[in-house]
Amino acid sequence: SYTPTAEPRILGTCGAVGKGARVRRRSAAKLEPFRDGVPALIKPRTPPGVMELLPRDQIAFQRMLDTIRQVFERFGFLPVETPVMELSEVLLTKSGGETERQVYFVQSTGALEKGGEGLPELALRFDLTVPLARYVAEHEHDLAFPFRRYQMQRVYRGERAQRGRFREFYQCDIDVVGKDALSPRFDAEVPAVIAAVFERLAIGEFTIQLNHRKLLRGFFEGQGIEGESQFAVLRELDKLDKRGEDAVRATLAGEGFGLSGDVIDRLMAFSKVRSTGHGDALVKLDALGAGTALFEEGRDELRAILSQLKALGVAESRYALNLSIARGLDYYTGVVYETTLDAYPQIGSICSGGRYENLAGHYTKSKLPGVGISIGLTRLFFQLKDAGLVDTAESSVDVLVALLDDAGLSHALGLSQRLRAAGLNVETQLEPRKLAKQLQYADKAGIRFVVMHGEDEAARGVVAVKDLRRGEQFEVSEAELASTLLVEREQLRTTGGAR
Numbered sequence: 274s275y276t277p278t279a280e281p282r283i284l285g286t287c288g289a290v291g292k293g294a295r296v297r298r299r300s301a302a303k304l305e306p307f308r309d310g311v312p313a314l315i316k317p318r319t320p321p322g323v324m325e326l327l328p329r330d331q332i333a334f335q336r337m338l339d340t341i342r343q344v345f346e347r348f349g350f351l352p353v354e355t356p357v358m359e360l361s362e363v364l365l366t367k368s369g370g371e372t373e374r375q376v377y378f379v380q381s382t383g384a385l386e387k388g389g390e391g392l393p394e395l396a397l398r399f400d401l402t403v404p405l406a407r408y409v410a411e412h413e414h415d416l417a418f419p420f421r422r423y424q425m426q427r428v429y430r431g432e433r434a435q436r437g438r439f440r441e442f443y444q445c446d447i448d449v450v451g452k453d454a455l456s457p458r459f460d461a462e463v464p465a466v467i468a469a470v471f472e473r474l475a476i477g478e479f480t481i482q483l484n485h486r487k488l489l490r491g492f493f494e495g496q497g498i499e500g501e502s503q504f505a506v507l508r509e510l511d512k513l514d515k516r517g518e519d520a521v522r523a524t525l526a527g528e529g530f531g532l533s534g535d536v537i538d539r540l541m542a543f544s545k546v547r548s549t550g551h552g553d554a555l556v557k558l559d560a561l562g563a564g565t566a567l568f569e570e571g572r573d574e575l576r577a578i579l580s581q582l583k584a585l586g587v588a589e590s591r592y593a594l595n596l597s598i599a600r601g602l603d604y605y606t607g608v609v610y611e612t613t614l615d616a617y618p619q620i621g622s623i624c625s626g627g628r629y630e631n632l633a634g635h636y637t638k639s640k641l642p643g644v645g646i647s648i649g650l651t652r653l654f655f656q657l658k659d660a661g662l663v664d665t666a667e668s669s670v671d672v673l674v675a676l677l678d679d680a681g682l683s684h685a686l687g688l689s690q691r692l693r694a695a696g697l698n699v700e701t702q703l704e705p706r707k708l709a710k711q712l713q714y715a716d717k718a719g720i721r722f723v724v725m726h727g728e729d730e731a732a733r734g735v736v737a738v739k740d741l742r743r744g745e746q747f748e749v750s751e752a753e754l755a756s757t758l759l760v761e762r763e764q765l766r767t768t769g770g771a772r
Contacts, residue, residue, distance in 0.1 A: 322432055322440030324651050329719050333666040334654050337474060338425060341445050341648065344470045345423040348462070350447050353422045355404040357429075358395045363407050365396065366635040375399060375431040397429040401446045401647070402632075409450055410636035418452040419459065425650075437659075439651050448645030450632055455642040457574050460608045460628055461581035463644055467612055467624050468591045470648070476662050478615040479623070482595035485575050485608050486627070489599060491568025492543055492561075496536050505530070510544055511599035544597040551589040554579055558594070571607075578608060606630045610646055620656045624648045667742075668719035669698055671762060675711045675725045676702040684726060688736075688751070692724075695755035697762075716741050721765075722758055726751075 319325050326334060346352075358379055365376065378393040398404050401424050409420060425445045432438045447466060449459045464481045471479045486507075493503045509521050509530075518541060525532045525540070532540075546561070548554035558572055575594070582592055600609040607628030614620055626646030633641045657663040674689045676682060682703075689701040700720065702711055708725065715723050723739040730736055735748045738758070742765065749757045 320440070321434035322438065324439060324442070324655060329665045329668060330658070332669050333663055334650075336666060337650060337654060337663075338443070338445070340473050341470055341650070342423070342425060344466065344473055345445075345447055347469070348421075348447075348466050350421045350423040353405070353408060353424045354426060355398070355401070355408055355424070357397060357427070359398055359404060359407065361392050361394060361396045363636075364398065364403055365392075366403065377429050377431060399430050400428055401426065401444050402448075402645075405446070405448060405450075406633040406641075407636055409641055410633040410639075413452075413637060413639060413641075418450065419455060420450045421447075422450070423447045437652060437655060439655075442649060442651035445648040445650050446645060448632075448643050450641050450643035453640050453642075455644065457577060457607070457628075458581060460574070460644050461578040461585070463626070463646055464578075464582060464592055464610060465585045465587050467610065467646060468587045471612065471624070476614065476657055477617070479591065479612055480615055481592040481624075482598055482611045482613065483575065483578065483592060483608060484594070484596050484598040485571040486599070486605050487567050487571030487607060488575065488596070489571070491565040491571055494565045494567060496539060498532075498536075502530075506532075506540070507599040510540065510597060513544060513597050546594060546596040548594040550593075551579060551583055554592075554594045574607065600625065600627055604629045604631075608644070617656075617660055617662075620653075620660070623653050666719070667721060670700045670718070670720045671697045672699045672722045672724055672758060673711065673715045673718075673720045674699060674701045675708065675723055676705045677708065677725065677727050678705050681705075681726060684731075688724070688726065688754075692755050692758070695759065697755065697758055712739060712741070722761075724754070 342352075361378065376399050377397040379395040379397060380393040384393075405422065405424065409416065423446065425443065427441055428444050429441055430439075432440050434440075447463070449455065449463070451459075464483070467481050489507065489510075490503055493499075493506060498506055506525065509524050513521055522537055522541070524530065525537050526534070543561075546557055548557045555576065558575060561572065563569075564572070579592075583589070595611070598609055598611050600611075605627040607630075609627035610625055611622040612624040613622060624646055626644070628642075628644045630642045631640055632643050633639070654663065672692055674685050674692070676685050685701055689699045692699045712723055721740065721742050723741065725737040725739065727737075730748070733748075734750060736751050736754055737746060737748050738754070739746045740761070
């Protein structure tokens with residue numbers, strides 16, 4: 274028989290519930306866990322929209338996570354983790370928007386069978402920004418401001434299943450949150466962090482593209498575009514790369530906008546401004562001419578950011594003005610960032626974010642301005658693998674200590690412990706097998722070194738080492754084994770090996 278457990282279950286997305294979709298439960302008869310007293314086989318398969326990796330690809334992914342974490346900490350950011358589930362009333366504080374329609378609700382099977390009106394109590398987080406807002410508001414009196422946090426966790430969205438779109442994925446975020454005010458100087462530190470992350474990841478040349486919402490809004494004011502119309506125009510301009518200029522022009526001239534051809538021409542010319550170096554960025558800003566007070570404020574802040582990036586030593590090839598960037602989210606109020614790989618523009622933004630003025634307005638009366646960015650690492654890793662920019666890693670195991678016969682077990686165990694104490698990751702063969710089988714196993718598992726200690730080696734006081742990466746075998750005294758392997762491992766790393 275089949276007995277439901279009280280484990281939480283994913284019910285469906287906010288959009289599906291909003292459309293009146295019913296939660297369908299399969300009956301015990303349809304589950305058919307047994308047939309004629311024999312357990313029925315269920316085809317093993319992952320749900321659509323998730324990334325599940327083999328161990329050596331998982332190692333490569335984990336090393337990217339580790340690199341990002343190290344850079345975040347080097348810039349003084351502190352780790353935060355929030356629950357995968359949030360209260361629905363806390364999570365769904367915004368109204369409308371595609372993201373909110375993709376929220377997954379969570380309900381226990383016990384509560385599900387009881388039924389009830391209204392939305393389920395819990396929902397899975399769809400980003401890390403809303404949980405951060407709740408976290409800062411809840412712990413406001415215990416935090417030191419400006420609060421510098423990094424967070425690297427999975428988030429969940431009911432995306433339409435297609436290649437490269439994920440329903441479960443890692444986001445790697447940093448934010449600096451101020452109390453009442455936050456200096457614009459933090460706006461320049463964030464792209465310095467972005468530059469450090471992608472230089473360390475070594476996935477190719479990249480450009481951090483900068484724009485400023487005050488500059489944009491001030492320019493719109495000068496064109497007679499006011500109020501809520503500015504946000505609508507911003508959203509359309511943010512689609513230039515996806516839809517193309519002709520489509521965006523047609524939309525801006527059509528119903529709901531009705532902009533004149535001259536205004537649209539000026540908007541398009543403004544959106545085409547790009548810089549190619551630090552000096553050129555300053556020249557391009559100057560060439561925009563005089564504008565409204567808000568326009569001038571945005572331009573001055575961009576100039577200050579450029580100056581600070583230069584002082585931080587960020588290579589000028591790493592950043593550029595791109596006045597077409599708007600960022601679709603309405604809460605960005607200042608500088609906005611989008612980072613792209615120069616040789617792979619089709620991948621799109623690999624890191625984005627910007628400045629906002631009130632992070633937690635739904636949860637506290639305190640004003641909490643901030644600036645931050647997010648890296649969608651799951652999607653990025655998938656695309657980098659697809660483009661051949663990330664390789665499968667070697668195993669995290671450095672050494673396999675072979676076992677040639679049962680009499681050598683005690684020596685193999687002791688040798689393994691000494692190698693671990695020296696800083697090597699070691700797997701020990703616990704049952705003797707033919708040496709060829711052990712070498713084949715190590716090669717398939719991606720383990721570089723195999724250490725062998727048979728009767729002949731014992732008589733001469735040495736161990737034999739098979740280096741499967743170089744296809745070489747050598748002997749070394751047992752006393753020098755650990756130091757020799759550590760040197761060999763470091764040499765491969767410094768000469769561009771997979772580790």
